[in-house]
Amino acid sequence: MRTRTACQRICDRLDPARIDRLLRKWLGRLPHPFSAADRRAGYRYDISVLQAEFSLTQMLDRPSSGRAFFETVIAENLDVGRPDTCR
DSSP states (O other), rough: OOHHHHHHHHHHHOOOHHHHHHHHHHHHSOOSSOHHHHHTTTTTOOOOOOOOOOOOOOOHHHHHHHHHHHHHHHHTTTTOOOEEEEE
């Protein structure tokens, strides 16, 4: 229980500014994919949470369940990103 409380305290201190500072710190130390000209032109990283991943055990229980799941996901998302579906 003590570990969970300590972890929660750390998470509670995270705010957008602190997370951005941490990102900028490491971007300053790691090789940068943007050239100096790109950076002068204003290209930079922005933090974004646009992806969520979930594990569904039914695809592990029976192979046919997994196949049906993926076929449905693919069928429902065939038009994702097409210009006529973007607003």
